[in-house]
Amino acid sequence: MQTIKGPAIFLAQFAGDQAPFDTLDGLAGWVAGLGYKGVQIPSWDARLFDLRTAADSQDYCDEIAGLLAEKGLAITELSTHLQGQLVAVHPAYDAQFDGFAVPEVRGNPTARQAWAVEQLKLAAVASRRLGLEAHATFSGALAWPYVYPWPQRPAGLVEDAFAELARRWRPILDVFDDNGVDVAFELHPGEDLHDGITFEMFLDRVGHHPRANILYDPSHFVLQQLSYLAFLDIYHDYVRCFHVKDAEFRPSGRSGVYGGYQSWVDRPGRFRSLGDGQVDFAQVFSKMAQYDFGGWAVLEWECALKHPAVGVAEGAPFIARHIVQVTDTAFDDFAAGGADRALNRHLMGISE
Template identity: 70%
Template sequence: MKQIKGPAIFLAQFVGDEAPFNSLPSICRWAAELGYKGVQIPTNDKRLFDLERAANSQEYCDSILAIVREAGLCITELSTHLQGQLVAVHPAYDEMFDNFAPDEVKGQPRARQKWATEQLIMAAKASQRLGLKSHATFSGALLWHTMYPWPQRPQGLVEQGFEELAKRWLPILNAFDEAGVDVCYELHPGEDLHDGITFERFLTATNNHPRAHILYDPSHFVLQQLDYLQFIDIYHQRIKAFHVKDAEFNASGRAGVYGGYQDWLNRPGRFRSLGDGQIDFAAIFSKLTQYGFDGWAVLEWECCIKHPESGAREGAEFIAKHLIRPTDKAFDDFAGASTDSERNKRILGINQ
C-alpha cells in the first residue's frame, strides 16, 4: 500500500495584506513553522504567484520552487478554483461572478469565459513546469439554477447542459493531458459537478476523459447529506486530490439542507475547523490508504466560529495524527507456513 503525504495547507483563505500572509516566502515560512510539509497555491493572486509568468518561464517556476523548498516545503497542486468557476456561468450569476474576473472582461460573459479558459490552459503549462501531477479547480455551472426540479425541467435539458459543459472543458482537459497533469474537480454545491452522479454525467459527456478526476472534500458531502465514505468505495480510482475540511449538519425543524438563506453561523449545515465537526476522518484516511491514494492531505480552512490562525495551527497536528504508515506484512504472518504445493493439495483433498 502507498502512503498519503502531508500535512499540507491551501493558502487561499490566508492570503492578506499583512505579513506573513502577503508574500510567498513569508507565508511559506509561516506554514512550515506550524508543521506543514506542503502548500497548495492559488493562482489568482499575484502577491503569491504570477500564473502567466509561470506558464511561459521555466526560470520563474524554478524561482518559485526554490522559495518553497527553502522553507522546507513542497507544492502539492496549483489551484484555479475562481477561474474554473468562470468557464461556465449562467447569466443569473453574471454580476456576482464578475468579482472573480479582471476589470477588462467584467460585464462581458464571452470575453470572461475566454479569459478563464486561457487561465486554465496556462495552469496546465505552469503545473508541468513545476513538476506537478494534479491540479485543483471548479467546473462552473450552467444548470445549478435548475437543481430542484420545479418547475419541471424540459426533456433533454440536463443532457444538453452537460454536453455544453464538456465542450467548454475538453480543450482544457486536452491541454492538461499534453502536460501530463490530472484536473481534479472539487465537487461543490453551486457547481454542475457537485456529487457522484453529476461527475458521472460529465465523464460520459467527455467520453471518460483520462484527465477528468476528483478533488475529494467530504465537507461538501456532509452539507448535501451524501455518504462520504461510500463515495470513496465507488470513486477511489478517480480521486487524485484531497481537501481535509470538517463540517457538521445539525437537523432543525426550521431549516434543512438549503439553509433558509441564513448566514453560515446559523445554517444547519456549516463548515468547521478540523476536529470541531462531525466527519469521521479516521475512516476516511483508512479508506484512502486502503485504496492506495498517495496524494497530499491538504487542509482547507473554513469555519464560521474559530479564528483561521487557530484552525491552521490545530490542523497541522490533526492531519499528522491521521496519516497512516501502511503495513508491509499481514498481522498474522507469525502463524504462517511456507509455500508447499504438495502440502496444499493434501489440505484441499486434491489427487487423493
C-alpha cells in the first residue's frame, strides 16, 4: 500500500488580478505558507502557466518546477477542464462556452473544437516534460441536454452521442499514451461522463483505452445521490486523481436534486468547505489507502457560504489529518507462528 501525497490545492479558483494571486510565484508562496505541499495548475490561465511553451521547452518546465520546489511545492497535475469541455459542445451551449476559448476561435465551433483538441495534446507533452503521471480534465458533452428523457429521446441518440465523443477523444488519448500520462476525467454533472454508467459507456467505445481514467470527487456524487464510497469499491482501478471537496444534500418539500433553478446558496445540493458538508472523508481516505491510491489529495475549494480565505486555511490541516499513513506490518504480526505446511495439514485433519 502507498500513502496518499498531500495536502495539495487546485489553483483555478484563486487566480486573480491582484498580488499575490496574479502570478504562479505569488500563489505558490501563499499556499505554501498555509501548509500545502502540491499545486494542480490550470493550464488555461496565462497569468500562471504558458501551456504551449511548456510543451515546446524542457527548460521552461524545469524553471516552473524549480520555482515551486524552492517553496516546498510539487506539481500534482495540469488541468485542462475548460479546454476538455470544448472538445464536445452541444449547440445549445455554444454561446455560453465560447468564453472558454481564445478570442480568435470564438463564434466558430469547428475552429474552437480544433483548438481545444490541440490544447489537450499540448498538455500531454507538457505533462511528460514535467514528470507527471496523470492529467485532470472534463469530457465535454453532446447528450447532456437529453439527460431527462422528455420528450422521449429518439432511438439511438445516446449511442450516437457517445460514439462521437469517443471518436473525438481517441486520438487525444493516443497522444497521452505516447507521452506516458493518464487522462483523468472528472465525472461531473453537465459532462457526458458524470457517473459510473456513463464512464463505462465511454470506456467501451474507446476500446478500454488504458489512458481513459477517472478524477474522483465525492462532492459531485453527493449532489447526484450516488454512493461515493461504493463507487470506489467498483472503480478504484481507474482513479488517477482526487479532488477533496465537500458537499451536502438537504432536500425539502419544495426542491430536490434539480434545485429549482435556485442559486447555489439556496439549492438543496450545494458544495461546502471541508468538514462543513456530509462527505465521510475518514471513510473516503481509508478506501483510497485500502485500494493503494498513491496520487495527490487536492483541495478544490467551492463553497457558497464560507469565505475562501477561511476555507483554504482550514483545508490543508483537514487533509493532513485524514491522510492515512499506511502500515507495512500487520497488527497481529507479534503472534505469527511462521509457515509450517505440516502443521497446516494437521490442523485441517489432512493425512499425508
